[in-house]
Amino acid sequence: xxxxxxxxxxxxxxxxxxxxxxxxxxxxxxxxxxxxxxxxxxxxxxxxxxxxxxxxxxxxxxxxxxxxxxxxxxxxxxxxxxxxxxxxxxxxxxxxxxxxxxxxxxxxxxxxxxxxxxxxxxxxxxxxxxxxxxxxxxxxxxxxxxxxxxxxxxxxxxxxxxxxxxxxxxxxxxxxxxxxxxxxxxxxxxxxxxxxxxxxxxxxxxxxxxxxxxxxxxxxxxxxxxxxxxxxxxxxxxxxxxxxxxxxxxxxxxxxxxxxxxxxxxxx
Numbered sequence: 001x002x003x004x005x006x007x008x009x010x011x012x013x014x015x016x017x018x019x020x021x022x023x024x025x026x027x028x029x030x031x032x033x034x035x036x037x038x039x040x041x042x043x044x045x046x047x048x049x050x051x052x053x054x055x056x057x058x059x060x061x062x063x064x065x066x067x068x069x070x071x072x073x074x075x076x077x078x079x080x081x082x083x084x085x086x087x088x089x090x091x092x093x094x095x096x097x098x099x100x101x102x103x104x105x106x107x108x109x110x111x112x113x114x115x116x117x118x119x120x121x122x123x124x125x126x127x128x129x130x131x132x133x134x135x136x137x138x139x140x141x142x143x144x145x146x147x148x149x150x151x152x153x154x155x156x157x158x159x160x161x162x163x164x165x166x167x168x169x170x171x172x173x174x175x176x177x178x179x180x181x182x183x184x185x186x187x188x189x190x191x192x193x194x195x196x197x198x199x200x201x202x203x204x205x206x207x208x209x210x211x212x213x214x215x216x217x218x219x220x221x222x223x224x225x226x227x228x229x230x231x232x233x234x235x236x237x238x239x240x241x242x243x244x245x246x247x248x249x250x251x252x253x254x255x256x257x258x259x260x261x262x263x264x265x266x267x268x
Contacts, residue, residue: 033055
């Protein structure tokens with residue numbers, strides 16, 4: 001169950017921020033730096049031969065998927081006949097949220113039938129470096145606090161253990177609102193039944209059948225994500241399968257119909 005590993009990984013990461021009174025502000029700032037939304041200054045070396053301290057952001061790129069350029073539905077997002085009067089903009093009647101103008105993007109290590117991952121140990125190193133850049137004294141940061149989430153994990157995860165990038169991308173939506181960030185973090189941390197749903201349907205990675213070095217999907221775009229439970233997740237999988245099997249020219253019409261169902265709101 002994906003929620004079990006997610007809890008351990010979130011615990012390991014947040015234990016680095018938890019000792020500080022401004023932990024949620026710091027965590028939100030780190031997420032923005034990690035995804036390249038803000039750029040931190042680098043810390044000059046403290047001695048000869050020592051490297052500068054930096055936080056390298058994740059390298060994002062557009063997915064190969066049905067929504068992006070070259071995909072079967074890309075042209076229908078922009079050339080629906082009801083949108084032509086607006087110069088080819090997205091159809092406001094159907095696509096009425098900024099998420100529909102943001103392409104599917106991916107980053108991290110892609111794995112078959114999974115959302116891309118980032119090694120937890122690497123992520124924690126980036127977090128420590130970020131705190132150094134913000135002037136935090138991080139010695140002793142790993143000491144567990146009583147009744148804190150960090151008491152759930154006393155050992156460092158294996159170097160190869162990966163955290164799903166979509167988990168962090170979802171939390172990025174709340175990076176500027178510490179109270180909401182804390183609330184959503186705790187939901188993901190405590191409720192193992194929760195899934196991160198990809199409204200675009202491009203969340204899982206898959207290899208190209210002819211060229212195995214080419215990957216499709218693996219979307220981590222923050223505006224394409226929401227939380228839901230198993231029943232909703234199953235419904236979304238069925239809806240997205242249906243969308244991929246209809247004629248591309250019927251794309252927007254099918255989307256409109258799906259959005260009238262119990263779990264179909266906001267899908268595309």
